[in-house]
Amino acid sequence: MTRKLFYEDSHMQEFEAEVLSCEPSGDGYIITLDETAFFPEGGGQYADTGWLGDVRVTDVHEKGGIVRHMADRPLEPGTKVKGRINWEERFEKMQQHSGEHIISGLVHKKFGYDNVGFHLGSGYCTIDFNGPITNRELKEIEELANEAVFRDLDIQVAYPSNEELQSIDYRSKIEIEGQVRIVTVPGYDVCACCAPHVDRTGEIGLIKLTDMVNYKGGERINMLCGIRALRDYRQKERNVKEVSALLCAKEDEVAEAVRHLKEEQIQQKGKLASLQQKLIAYKAAEISADSGRVVVFDSELSGNGPRELMNLLLDRGARVCAVLAGTDREGYRYVIGSRAEDVRPLCKSMNSRFSGRGGGKPEMVQGSLAGEEKEIRSFIEGL
Numbered sequence: 004m005t006r007k008l009f010y011e012d013s014h015m016q017e018f019e020a021e022v023l024s025c026e027p028s029g030d031g032y033i034i035t036l037d038e039t040a041f042f043p044e045g046g047g048q049y050a051d052t053g054w055l056g057d058v059r060v061t062d063v064h065e066k067g068g069i070v071r072h073m074a075d076r077p078l079e080p081g082t083k084v085k086g087r088i089n090w091e092e093r094f095e096k097m098q099q100h101s102g103e104h105i106i107s108g109l110v111h112k113k114f115g116y117d118n119v120g121f122h123l124g125s126g127y128c129t130i131d132f133n134g135p136i137t138n139r140e141l142k143e144i145e146e147l148a149n150e151a152v153f154r155d156l157d158i159q160v161a162y163p164s165n166e167e168l169q170s171i172d173y174r175s176k177i178e179i180e181g182q183v184r185i186v187t188v189p190g191y192d193v194c195a196c197c198a199p200h201v202d203r204t205g206e207i208g209l210i211k212l213t214d215m216v217n218y219k220g221g222e223r224i225n226m227l228c229g230i231r232a233l234r235d236y237r238q239k240e241r242n243v244k245e246v247s248a249l250l251c252a253k254e255d256e257v258a259e260a261v262r263h264l265k266e267e268q269i270q271q272k273g274k275l276a277s278l279q280q281k282l283i284a285y286k287a288a289e290i291s292a293d294s295g296r297v298v299v300f301d302s303e304l305s306g307n308g309p310r311e312l313m314n315l316l317l318d319r320g321a322r323v324c325a326v327l328a329g330t331d332r333e334g335y336r337y338v339i340g341s342r343a344e345d346v347r348p349l350c351k352s353m354n355s356r357f358s359g360r361g362g363g364k365p366e367m368v369q370g371s372l373a374g375e376e377k378e379i380r381s382f383i384e385g386l
Contacts, residue, residue, distance in 0.1 A: 005070040006038035009051075010160075010184075013097060013199035015040045016090045022055075022078045031061070034072040039063075040088055043070050046198040047121035048100055053088035060086075092125075093199075094206075098229035099128045101158060101188075101200045102210045105148045106130060106226060108192025111174060113144070116221065118174065128228070133221040141215055141224070148210045151191050155205035159187040208232065283308055287315035295322040298383050300335075300376050304328040309338045310369070317342055323349070325383050331375045340367040349386060356382055 008015050020036040027033075034055065043065040044050040050063040055078060062073040078084055100123060107118040110132055120131030136144075162182055163171060173185055175195040186196045188204060201207060208229030215224050227235050243254050252260035283304075290299060297316050304312065309326040316324045322343050329335035337353070339346045350368035353359055357379060361370010372379070 004068040005036065005065075007070065008038055008040040009042045009199045012040075014202065016088055016093075018086045019083060020086055022080050022082050022084055024080055025077045027077075028073070030075075032074045032077045034058075034060075034074050034078055035069055036072070036084070036086070039070050039072070040086060041070065041072060042093070042199055046100075046196055048096055048123045048198045049125070051088045051093055053086065055086050056084045058084075094201075095230055096123060097199055097201045098207050099123050099226070099231065100196075100198050101204070102148070102207045102226060102228035103128065103130055104186060104192045104194055104196070104200070105151050105188055105204070105207075105210065106144060106212070106224070107132075107174065108188060108194065109144050109147050110136070111192075113140075119221070120223075126231075128226045128231075130224045130226060131218055131221060132224070133219075135217075136215065136222045136224075138215070141212055145210065145212045151188065152204050152207050152210060155203050156189050156191075157203055158200050159189065160200070161185045161187070211235065279306075279308060280311065283312050284315065287312055287319065290316060292316050292319040292321040292324075296384060297321040297324045298380050299324070299326045300380070301326065301328055302330055309336065310340075310367075313338050313340045313367075325349075327376075327379065334371060334373040335379070336369075336371050337361070338367065338369040342366065349383070352386065353379075353382065 008018055018038065018040045020038045023035045023037055025032055025034050036055075041051045041053065041060060041063045042048070043063040045065065051060075052062070053060050055072065055074060057076075058078055059075045060072050061075060064071050064073070103118075103121055103123075107121075107130060110116050111118070114132075114134055114136070116132040116134035118130060119133045120129070122129045162184055168183055171185065171193065173193040173195055183195050184197055185193060186200055187193045206229075209232040211227045211232045213225045213227055213235065215222050217223075243257055246257050246261070247254045250257065250260040250264065286301070290297065299312065299316070301309075301312070304326070305328065309328045313324045313326045316326075317340055323339065323341045323346060325337060325339040327335040327337045337359075339349060345365040346368050347362070347365060350362060350370065353372060354361060354370065357372035357374040359370055359372030361368060361372075363369055
C-alpha cells in the first residue's frame with residue numbers, strides 16, 4: 004500500500020520517497036513509490052502531474068491501494084527521489100472541487116436533488132443534477148455559495164468508523180467499500196469524497212456559475228472557481244473593451260449599442276433586398292427570351308437572386324431558363340426551370356459532365372458545378 008501524503012496534507016508540493024519498482028509501459032514507464040503526494044484520478048477529478056527528480060510524471064492511477072505514476076523515463080528501484088507536483092494545476096483543481104461541494108450541498112438542501120455527475124477537466128467543470136432549476140434559483144445558489152467563501156470556513160476531513168457513519172447524514176453517489184472519507188463544509192455540505200480539498204473556503208475564491216442547460220431531465224451547470232473565474236472575467240473584459248472601441252460606445256452601454264446596430268442591419272437588409280429585386284427586374288428586361296432556351300451567367304447574384312431572375316424570364320416566355328451565379332475559378336451555383344418540360348434530365352447531364360451536385364422537381368432543379376462559362380453555355384444550348 005502506498006502512503007498517500009495528499010490525504011495528510013493537501014497543500015504538500017514536494018516530498019521525498021523511495022522508488023519501489025519501475026516497469027516499461029507503452030512509450031513510458033510505471034513507477035511506484037513507498038509514499039506520494041501525487042493524487043491519482045478519482046472522484047471526478049483528473050490526476051496530478053509533475054516531476055520525480057528530472058522525470059516527468061504525466062498521469063497517476065491507483066490500483067489495489069498502490070499508486071502508479073506514469074513517467075516518460077525510468078528510475079532505479081531502491082533509490083531515493085524528490086517528488087514535485089504541478090502545484091498551480093493541483094490548487095486550481097482543489098478550488099473547483101471544493102466549490103462543487105458547496106454548490107452540490109446547497110442544491111441538495113434547497114431542492115433535494117442529487118449530484119449525478121461531476122466532470123473536472125483541465126479547462127472546464129460541470130455538475131449534473133437530477134431535477135429542474137430556474138435561472139433565478141441558480142443566481143440564488145450562486146449568492147449563497149459565495150457567502151460560504153466570504154465566511155472563510157474551515158473545511159473538515161474525517162474518517163468515521165462504521166458505527167459513527169450510521170449516524171452521519173452525508174451525500175454519496177455510490178456505495179463505498181472500506182474506509183469512508185467524509186469532507187464537511189460546515190453548514191453547507193457533508194459528502195463522502197476521496198479527493199484533496201482546500202483547507203478553508205476562502206481559498207476557493209469567487210464561485211461563478213456561467214451556464215446551465217437541460218440534461219437528461221435535470222440540469223447541467225458549468226462552474227468556474229478562483230483562478231479560472233478570474234481568467235474568464237479577464238477574457239470577457241477584453242472582449243467588451245474591444246467591442247466598445249469598435250462601436251465607439253461606453254463599456255456599460257455595449258449591449259445597447261449592439262442592439263441598435265442589429266436593428267440597423269435588419270433595416271439595411273430590407274433595403275438591400277428591395278434594391279436587388281429592382282436590379283433583377285432591370286436585368287430580366289434586358290435579356291431576350293425569344294430563343295426559347297435562355298442561359299444567363301451573373302457573378303453578382305446571391306441568395307434567391309438566381310431563382311427570381313429565372314422566374315421573371317419564364318414569365319417573359321422562355322421555355323427553359325438556366326441561371327448560373329459564380330465564377331470559373333470558384334465554381335457555379337445553378338437554378339434551371341421550365342413551365343413546359345421536365346428539366347431533370349438536363350440537370351443530370353450537367354452534373355455528369357461538370358462534376359456537379361443537385362436535383363429537384365420536373366419544373367425546377369438547382370445545384371452546383373465546376374467548369375468554364377464557355378463550355379457550360381455551349382453544353383446547355385447544344386442539348
